[in-house]
Amino acid sequence: MTLEVRLFPCLNDNYGFLVRDGATGTVAAVDTPDADAILAELERSGWGRLDLILNTHWHPDHTQGNAALKAATGCEIIGPEEARKAAPLDRVVKGGDTVLLGETPLEVTDAPGHTLGHIVYRSVADHLAFVGDVLFVLGCGRLFEGTPEQMWTSLQTLAAWPDETVIWCAHEYTASNARFTLSLDDRPEMQARADEIFAARERGEPTVPTTIASEKAFNPFLRAKDAAEFAARRAAKDSF
16 A cells, blocks of 8 residues: 555544655645644654645635645645635646546546535545545535435445445544434444444544445445435435
8 A cells, every 4th residue: 555644633523634655755635624733733744745735625624724735835736626716726637637646646536416516536556535525434415516416426436436445534424424324224234333433433533434335335325226215315314
């Protein structure tokens, strides 16, 4: 594995991520919920540099640190065109593009639904992806801009990745998602999974990352049989 990932809490329930390419020492921040928290984690890491910001979508809790981090480090800011609505951006990328983090290629995939221009970044070689607010542990993002059909298609795209793909999602929503999932799924194995989650949160431990295999087994939005069932479940979660 060539990439090293550091996860740390930001704001109320966001996670920040610093990612380092082992071959070159190149470092990226995936989204920028809190510039001060990111700079503090960079200091703790001992990595000594921030070369890139990789934005997934435009929402302020993912972009509001862009300007301060650029000023502090001179890093290049990369993201979807929509990020310009909220923050500075140096290079626009879209689905089908590749971003090089040192010697590690990150494939960019369009994943609309939460926002219309949401993208995700995946290292195929490292079997990991940063998915912003598309897929959560036992959940998915709210449909602020896109349609249920768009989000369903985006989730199916992610579900087609190899089962071992490690998914780094941007919020700690898992306990709430588990309670909703239990309202739909009474399998003993689902209860056991929920119990693990509740215990981890009681200990103050993160439930991120997850894997595609785990989400296919337990996530009610990936387990929906079609877009219509997905839409009904998303609407039910919104009012749960």
